[in-house]
Amino acid sequence: MEIRSPTIVLFVCTGNTCRSPMAEHLLRHLGRSFDGLRVGSAGLFANPGSPASAQSVEVMKEKGLDLSGHRSRLLDSELISTADLLIPLTQAHRDLILEAAPDAGARTRTLHSFGAAQQSRDVADPYGGSLQSYRRTRDEIESALSDVLLALIGPNTTP
DSSP states (O other): OBOOSOOEEEEEESSSSSHHHHHHHHHHHHTTTSBTOEEEEEETTOOTTOBOOHHHHHHHHTTTOOOTTOBOOBOOHHHHHHOSEEEESSHHHHHHHHHHOGGGGGGBOOGGGSTTTOOOOOOOOOTTSOHHHHHHHHHHHHHHHHHHHHHHHOSSOOO
16 A cells, blocks of 8 residues: 655654654554655654663563664754654643744644544653563554544545
């Protein structure tokens, strides 16, 4: 199956060790049959090279996905300019992206802004929480990704 433009999707959270790497790997897995889809992640305040949190690795392993090789990266102007679609996990993340790159507004949408509901709800940060809180975050992200995929393959819709 071929995906229409945009093809480069970048998920953004705070440290790029929990939410955005989970979203990246889940979308990559869910969209694996779509030609032309490239997925990445970054953090607004990431410590470059940090591994995914142990809890993120654990809950993704439950889905058969391996986050052990993930290393965080800091969101920079090059990543912003090359991404066709930036998906921050909170409205505050979106605001910070647009403060740094106002021209990215048309390409920047929060995760829950896709689909019929088009909610402005944030994805809570599970950092430091229980495995159950990481599972809830993982499941929330996974559930929202079907609407992202539909937007990417939709005939003439704007993602």
